[in-house]
Amino acid sequence: MPEGHSVHRIARQFALHFVGKQVAVSSPQGRFAAGAERIDGLRMLSAKAVGKQMFLEFEHDRWLRVHLGLYGAWDFAGNFTADATTASASGRMGQTNQHGTVVDGADAVADGADGTAAAGTVVGEHEDSLASIGAPRRTRLRMSEQEKASDEVSDFPPEPIGAVRVRLLTADTCADLRGPTACEVLTPDEVQVALNKLGPDPLVDDNGEAEERFVATVRKKQTAIGLLLMDQSVVSGIGNVYRAEILFRARLDPHTPGKLIPEELVRELWRDWATLLEIGVTTGQMMTMDGLTADDYTAALASRDDRHWVYHREGLPCRVCGTNIVMELASARKLYWCPSCQAPLAKRP
Template sequence: MPEGHSVHRIARQFALHFVGKTVAVSSPQGRFAAGAERIDGLRMLSAKAVGKQMFLEFEHDRWLRVHLGLYGAWDFAGNFTADATTASAAGRMGQTNQHGTVVGEHEDSLASIGAPRRTRLRMSEQEKASDAPSEFPPEPIGAVRVRLLTDTTCADLRGPTACEVLTPDEVQVALNKLGPDPLVDDNGAAEERFVATVRKKQTAIGILLMDQSVVSGIGNVYRAEILFRARLDPHTPGKLIPEELLRELWRDWAHLLEIGVRTGQMMTMDGLTGDDYTAALASRDDRHWVYHREGLPCRVCGANIAMELASARKLYWCPSCQAPLGS
């Protein structure tokens, strides 16, 4: 499932290449025909991500809410920026890093490689570039739930968990169900909200971090890595975690999310330079502390990394480095 950094990157593609333009909206698959008709031919006014959900605003108080879920993905074709990062959104198109196309096991990504051009890009948890289609707009491939089309850019959505047209009041209801997002909310207030919520819970922190009503955007990879970086036992009840440690968790999430949006990678090992940094961009084997490393030695203490199921998702952790508090 795409984590928060991926959805923010997708929202930036729309902010750069759709906002301010009249958009033709259709449902090649047919399942979203009624919704597409409600926003077809309207101008897009804004695009924003909150956690794992994206909200596209159109004229006449209509919004498109999309949650990619486990299988959803956006395919972009035509003229667009291959890396719509924070810097790109400020007008610097693709200048944040120059590592070319990065292909790694489990988590492929496209790094910054220049200004808008005609090509094709799939954006989900993996970002994969391919050759430009021979014609524009390209013929829909597969079960395209919704197509958004301008004169120069096409975006096709496949396999989302949610895709619906909402009123402003309905958007607010959806937003009210989400926890704070460091890239959206006032960071001071967001930190206070996160800390206050967790400190009321008897639930294990390893489960709380995946609860989108507690904090938006954290998925399986970031959950495991943030807890390891804090040396925190994932089974610790939220209410037993010291306040300062919770604040450190929030600030680390904000730090890692910014890196993820900027690089397109869930880079969770700090201080890498030169060949080590290049290797980390190229392969998850070289950029994570514990995620997907079950049975391998901990990079810090040498103990075997453990894996268990927590809320039906695989949780990776080091039983030695992440010993219970006070032990």
């Protein structure tokens, strides 16, 4: 499932290439025909990501809500910028980072099948990032839990490939949605109901208020922090990778009840999430290791194996203490952690 940084990157594509334009909307698959008819021919007004969900605003108070879920993906084709992180402030849907600024895009490299650097693949949970293409060109890009660019498009608009739930089409750019968990047209009131169910997102909400909300929610819960971080009503956008890495970076036992975690440590969790999310949106990769040399950083950009502290490292020695990393199931999702570095708070010196 795409984590928060991926959905923000997708929203930026819409902000940069669809907002302000009249959009032809159809459902090649047929399952979304009625919804497509409600927004067909309308101008897109804004594109907003909150956690793992995206909200596209159209004229006449109509919104398209999309949750990609486990299998959903957007395929972009036509003239577009493959790395939209260089979008202007208006292209960022009014979002800023915690310092009130818009960060520039960062070039990245990708690993090939043999683990060596190879251009053309961009990352989500399991892959790596596409180098910024820069100026728009007629090409294809799939965006979901991973991003993958392909050859240039010869005919535009291209024929739909597979079961396309909804197609959004302008004179220059086409976006096809496949396999989402949710795809529906909502009124503003219905959008607000959906938003009210979501926890704070560092790239959307006022960071001070969002931090206070997160801290207050976590510190009143008996639930283990390893489960709270995956609860989208507690905090938006964190998935399996970020959950494991944020907890390791805090040296926090994932089984610790939220209410037993010192307030300052809960605040550190929030601030670290805000930092990692911004890095993920900028680079297209979940880069969670820090303190790296220039060479190590380049290696981490090139290979997931060099990018994370504990995620996907079951049975391998901890990069800090040498203890084997453990994997267990937590609410049917894989949780990776170091039993030594992440010892219970009561056992810390």
